[in-house]
Amino acid sequence: MVSTVQNTDVKQKESDHAVVVAVASRAVFEPEAQGGDNVYAEGVAFPLLQALQKVNERLLEENSAESLLFDIVLITTDSQQQQQSSHLISSTKHYGLEVSRFCFSTEEDFIESLLQNNVQLFLSTDRNEVSQTSQKGVLSALLDEYTTSCPSEQLRVLFCGDAVIRPDTNPTPASRQAAQSFSAQLGKMRQRFGMSDSPLSIVLMTSCGGRDSCGGALRTLRSLGISVDEAYCLAGSPRGPILSVLRPHFVLSDCFSGLED
Amino acid sequence: MSEMKPSDVAAAEDSSEEKDWAAAKAAFDNLKSNKPRPPKPRFAVSIAVSSRTVFNMVAERKIYEEEGVEKYVAFQVEHENEPFRPGPAFPFVKALMNVNSRLRELYPDSEELFDVILMTNNPAQVGVRLINSINHYDLTIERFCMTGGQSPIGYLEAYMTNLYLSKDSDKVTEAIEAGIAAATMFMPEKEMELSDTQLRVAFDGDAVLFSDESEIIVKKHGLDTFFEHEKRYENQPLAQGPLKCFLEALGKLQRKFYSKNERLNCPIRTFLVTARSAASSGARVLKTLRSWGLEIDEALFLAGAPKGPLLQKIRPHIFFDDQMFHIEGAKDLGTIAAHVPYGIGQKYHKGKLIEQPAKNE
Numbered sequence: 001m002v003s004t005v006q007n008t009d010v011k012q013k014e015s016d017h018a019v020v021v022a023v024a025s026r027a028v029f030e031p032e033a034q035g036g037d038n039v040y041a042e043g044v045a046f047p048l049l050q051a052l053q054k055v056n057e058r059l060l061e062e063n064s065a066e067s068l069l070f071d072i073v074l075i076t077t078d079s080q081q082q083q084q085s086s087h088l089i090s091s092t093k094h095y096g097l098e099v100s101r102f103c104f105s106t107e108e109d110f111i112e113s114l115l116q117n118n119v120q121l122f123l124s125t126d127r128n129e130v131s132q133t134s135q136k137g138v139l140s141a142l143l144d145e146y147t148t149s150c151p152s153e154q155l156r157v158l159f160c161g162d163a164v165i166r167p168d169t170n171p172t173p174a175s176r177q178a179a180q181s182f183s184a185q186l187g188k189m190r191q192r193f194g195m196s197d198s199p200l201s202i203v204l205m206t207s208c209g210g211r212d213s214c215g216g217a218l219r220t221l222r223s224l225g226i227s228v229d230e231a232y233c234l235a236g237s238p239r240g241p242i243l244s245v246l247r248p249h250f251v252l253s254d255c256f257s258g259l260e261d
Numbered sequence: 262m263s264e265m266k267p268s269d270v271a272a273a274e275d276s277s278e279e280k281d282w283a284a285a286k287a288a289f290d291n292l293k294s295n296k297p298r299p300p301k302p303r304f305a306v307s308i309a310v311s312s313r314t315v316f317n318m319v320a321e322r323k324i325y326e327e328e329g330v331e332k333y334v335a336f337q338v339e340h341e342n343e344p345f346r347p348g349p350a351f352p353f354v355k356a357l358m359n360v361n362s363r364l365r366e367l368y369p370d371s372e373e374l375f376d377v378i379l380m381t382n383n384p385a386q387v388g389v390r391l392i393n394s395i396n397h398y399d400l401t402i403e404r405f406c407m408t409g410g411q412s413p414i415g416y417l418e419a420y421m422t423n424l425y426l427s428k429d430s431d432k433v434t435e436a437i438e439a440g441i442a443a444a445t446m447f448m449p450e451k452e453m454e455l456s457d458t459q460l461r462v463a464f465d466g467d468a469v470l471f472s473d474e475s476e477i478i479v480k481k482h483g484l485d486t487f488f489e490h491e492k493r494y495e496n497q498p499l500a501q502g503p504l505k506c507f508l509e510a511l512g513k514l515q516r517k518f519y520s521k522n523e524r525l526n527c528p529i530r531t532f533l534v535t536a537r538s539a540a541s542s543g544a545r546v547l548k549t550l551r552s553w554g555l556e557i558d559e560a561l562f563l564a565g566a567p568k569g570p571l572l573q574k575i576r577p578h579i580f581f582d583d584q585m586f587h588i589e590g591a592k593d594l595g596t597i598a599a600h601v602p603y604g605i606g607q608k609y610h611k612g613k614l615i616e617q618p619a620k621n622e
Contacts (some may be wrong), residue, residue, distance in 0.1 A: 162288075194330075194331060195330045195331055195334060195384060196330055196410060201409065204385065207281050207284070207285070208281065208284040208285040208287075208288040209285075209288050210288075210289065210292075210296065210299070210403035211392050211395060211396075211402065211403050211404075211405065212392070212396070213288075214388075214392070214405070215388070215389060215392040215393075218385060218386075218388060218389055219389065222386075227386060228385040228386070229384055229385055229409040230384070230385055230407055230408055230409040230411070231385035231388050231405070231407045232405070232406050232407070232416075233403065233404055233405050234281070234285075234404065235285055235289075235299045235403040235404045236281060236282050236284070236285025236286065236288075236289075236298075236299060236301070237281075237299075237301075237302045237404060237420065238278040238281065238282075238302070239277070239278070239281055240277075240278065241418075241419035241420075242406075242416065242419050244419075245415035245416055245418075245419055
């Protein structure tokens, strides 16, 4: 059974224009640890939430009537977390997180919940959840232990061109559509800021192809209204060392296959 | 295969790394063109070059400084299909490509090659013009980092960079402090005809290949003390300087030609161009090189004579020196010079101590 609760501490966003981002509660709060006063400890996604909030803050600075904002939803994806609903709400309010609403669902119905809430991006530390959600056509990305060391002052989104396609996550037309529409929104948000001192940085990385593969991807993204800030062409060099310097909050991969053609 | 990288870097073979590598190999092998595939970074001699060293971007830089970043990027995008003219590192990059062709002929399966990486602070939008320019000259640069303002140091380390060339002396200093061989490039006043069959690299000795320990003695106690000191410690090797490892990497590639009987035809030649004199202070330098197991093809002792005219005869693709006085002398007579901001030489100009304002930490 799914229930949605609004966070009364936070102003609700305009549903037609906002970009709905759902984050799994296990990523936001440490499920086992307690921060004292019955409040959960911070999870790996904390810097990510702070960065999303920073973008909203700066968007409103540029235009106080801005409606293209991130609409952050906290979602539980299993019955155990669903039981903790009051703790989750009180912890969220305690940290002053800009979460507009909570979706309390279980393993069986959380994807339904995502679809009902018009979620454009789902973030979780659970590989299976991300994979299942992707298959159903909702853009999803995996958060890992590196997410915790990302900056909180700037949201860094990495587009991975030509990443090695994993056999179990062939992008469906629906998920490719979801990726394109989210990216277009991101591109529009990026246009609200100047070249330097932007709270949002769009990063492109190509792993296998040479310079023309990356150049092609840059031009394609540009034609979709997405102006890339940083570009890295690896041409086969190991990703790990580069990613640890890049520190993206999340990576959108496998959804732009053929981007660089 | 011998290691081109410092021995303390022991990269564990990650299976996902291998997958990436295999995919890249496949991607290149499937290309319709016969573009050479970039080598595996761990085995390659990685040379990172900034955009302003490969290409002449002086006019664009002026726009950036006078009109700001937005106008600068707009200008670059507007002129995207116009290739840049060559910059100071351009002949050096072409010479590296030539060495690679020769290495591939002799060792078709080896990854021990030069790997040229474009390392720029430019935003990615300027990248399109840079890629178009690289295509125009058909340079073998397949890897790049366009950091959009972020510091390149982390990426230099990620690539285990053997040499970093930039026009920005702050970044070069940062790199040297991080233990990466680096130099600030200068465009000469006039053009010099350079070899297109042999890479020629000239190095100053003290504070470039060697530490600045002896130079400190000259600056603080004068030449006579210096000569005595060098004679007394002739058999004690000098400590290494910031470019020593780069000379070592060049030497490893040279030996690959020697073992295939190509010594006379070797496409890499190294030169030592030092103000030391052969009689009084030269021996220590040669003995130090020997103790390191390094060879240098020609050692030229100037005994204080200006370096410019000699460099005109040598015609190196790049000349490394720690003192701006020598850089300027080289530049004036047409040599492409690269300043190594290391050691006591930075505090002096033409033998006089530079008055430094107190730095605000």
